[in-house]
Amino acid sequence: xxxxxPKNSDYKSLTPKAKTGGANSxxxxxxxxxxxxxxxxxxxxxxxQNLKPYDKIQELRNSQNLTNLNLxxxxxxxxxxxxxxxxxEETAQAEIFMPSEKDSKPADELPFAERQKRRKVEKxxxxxxxLLSEDNWLKRNGHTFSYLGLYLFSILVxxxxxxxxxxxxxxxxxxxxxxxxxxxxxxPTQLATEGNLTVLSxxxxxxxxxxxxxxxxxxxxxxxxxxxxxxxxxFIKAVLMFIVMVNVLRTxxxxxxxxxxxxxxxxxxxxxxxxxFMKGELKAEGYRVDxxxxxxxxxPNDLALHLVTMIPLAVCLGIASKSKIMRxxxxxxxxxxxxxxxxxxxxxxxLGLIASAVVLAWKLGRxxxxxxxxxxxxxxxxxxxxxxxxxxxxxxxxxIPGLDPVGSSxxxxxxxxxxxxxxxxxxxxxxxxxFPIVGVHNLVTHNAFTQVSSEIGLLxxxxxxxxxxxxxxxxxxxxxxxxxxxEHDWFYYLxxxxxxxxxxxxxxxxxxxxxxxxxxxxxxxxxxxxxxIYQIEKDVKEEVKAAPLKKLIxxxxxxxxx
Numbered sequence: 001x002x003x004x005x006p007k008n009s010d011y012k013s014l015t016p017k018a019k020t021g022g023a024n025s026x027x028x029x030x031x032x033x034x035x036x037x038x039x040x041x042x043x044x045x046x047x048x049q050n051l052k053p054y055d056k057i058q059e060l061r062n063s064q065n066l067t068n069l070n071l072x073x074x075x076x077x078x079x080x081x082x083x084x085x086x087x088x089e090e091t092a093q094a095e096i097f098m099p100s101e102k103d104s105k106p107a108d109e110l111p112f113a114e115r116q117k118r119r120k121v122e123k124x125x126x127x128x129x130x131l132l133s134e135d136n137w138l139k140r141n142g143h144t145f146s147y148l149g150l151y152l153f154s155i156l157v158x159x160x161x162x163x164x165x166x167x168x169x170x171x172x173x174x175x176x177x178x179x180x181x182x183x184x185x186x187x188p189t190q191l192a193t194e195g196n197l198t199v200l201s202x203x204x205x206x207x208x209x210x211x212x213x214x215x216x217x218x219x220x221x222x223x224x225x226x227x228x229x230x231x232x233x234x235f236i237k238a239v240l241m242f243i244v245m246v247n248v249l250r251t252x253x254x255x256x257x258x259x260x261x262x263x264x265x266x267x268x269x270x271x272x273x274x275x276x277f278m279k280g281e282l283k284a285e286g287y288r289v290d291x292x293x294x295x296x297x298x299x300p301n302d303l304a305l306h307l308v309t310m311i312p313l314a315v316c317l318g319i320a321s322k323s324k325i326m327r328x329x330x331x332x333x334x335x336x337x338x339x340x341x342x343x344x345x346x347x348x349x350x351l352g353l354i355a356s357a358v359v360l361a362w363k364l365g366r367x368x369x370x371x372x373x374x375x376x377x378x379x380x381x382x383x384x385x386x387x388x389x390x391x392x393x394x395x396x397x398x399x400i401p402g403l404d405p406v407g408s409s410x411x412x413x414x415x416x417x418x419x420x421x422x423x424x425x426x427x428x429x430x431x432x433x434x435f436p437i438v439g440v441h442n443l444v445t446h447n448a449f450t451q452v453s454s455e456i457g458l459l460x461x462x463x464x465x466x467x468x469x470x471x472x473x474x475x476x477x478x479x480x481x482x483x484x485x486x487e488h489d490w491f492y493y494l495x496x497x498x499x500x501x502x503x504x505x506x507x508x509x510x511x512x513x514x515x516x517x518x519x520x521x522x523x524x525x526x527x528x529x530x531x532x533i534y535q536i537e538k539d540v541k542e543e544v545k546a547a548p549l550k551k552l553i554x555x556x557x558x559x560x561x562x
Contacts, residue, residue, distance in 0.1 A: 125484075128477035135201050137532045142193040143248040149182030150244055154258060157518060158265040160295050179237060186244050198243045203528050206467040207521075210452075211239050213460045214432045221431020222438065230433025235516040242521040249529035252490075252537075259313065259526060266310040267333055269293065269303055270340035277343040277388070285408075287390075288345045296519065301512045304349025307341045308504040309523055312356045316497030319364070320490045342387045345394050347409075348511030354380070356504035363479065363496045412446050412511065415439060419450035429457030432516070448509035451516075464515060468502060471527035475499045478534055491534050498527045 156175040162168045221227040249255045272291045284290040288300045297303045318330030365372025397404035436442045445451040453461040475495045482492040
């Protein structure tokens, strides 16, 4: 409390009921107005230093009557005596809100190691605030019809119902028209709502730069028509829909609605994969499942990539859920996704799963990381031992190529080396989609990073990395901010889940050429929309401007040390 003349009622909510028989409870019967000796007074003063802040307030309040009764005999200035007593009570109450005696000391009085720790925490907190204050989100609703068009388009792209039901074959060409209709609705709505075509977040700038570089390399491409086909067939559609998602997903309900589409798609794929495995229908290389839904899930590696990016979301949404039924649903989905990932026999999927599990264990168990990591490693070992067939040999082939029965490991290594050489010889790129012309056996790079670097150039690779790293850093800032405030809510857990999903994609995509496909564009759109919703609901920007930095830092230090 900082008020100069607070009332006694101001402290009632801070003062607990007096305890009887406790060492820190003042004895009401022993407070004699005139009978205290000097030694007893000194003894009580010494004991009061050991009282907790709440008990100290009670002690001072009980002794205030004694002070008032002694005013005529002990002081020529009654007002000074009362002021001294009242200031002591105010000081004791202020101690309740201090982080700790250690943290309240001036920096010069702290040991060198503690000063360095405090500077590190202050610097990290300041960096997080700067990250979260870069965007300028408007608190305006809108885009209802744009969201509807986006939702229907996503159903066609993800589920591809025309491949599952022959009677729906007429829908095979409708995805383009839904995308066009969505854009025609989005453009005037966005101009009317915010006065621009899109918010220019870091991720939007990065993807626009990547698009510009892809167009710029077309005249120098090895095969310009092939470059245009790749650009027009998938890439530009993913870019445009990404921009739509970033601007349209502006409420928690909309974000969860689209995320549920991705989770539902993973559920359908997992069910199909496990069903085919149980039936022994292993069409890919004679021992791997190949689901009936094509498109972006056309091979086991792409299927595994989608599953490992959905597993962290299912786990964290389950932890954040307040409903026991929904928690069971999310956790069951996560177990199903992990099981389906195993039957794909994807080495990239396995490494992505391990990477995301490490991120989840490290961040969710930050209060007891050693035990959590040990338990996670033990659980992971059990899961691998329960994996089907020769799964262990398949994983070991990452390090021992001779264990791979079809020799794909050697081929992937050869393609990786070739793509690096092409990148170094052509730093400006050879044209989007043109690597098969200069590659091995007319194959793609099987690596999303060298796919971009060899075809769009080193600047394209830089834009691609910024596109993924920027949301990861800002999600980390949200997570750390909420942890410091001890707010373990939906935002906290989903921030961790999205970080783990991005890491899973980055690791798994090192083994598959999917840089221009939908996987990462949906995932990053979720991350950007999540950040927008967080900043609007939590009023982050106003809070950053209004709150004194030293006060917030002091509290963060106390939380971290606690």
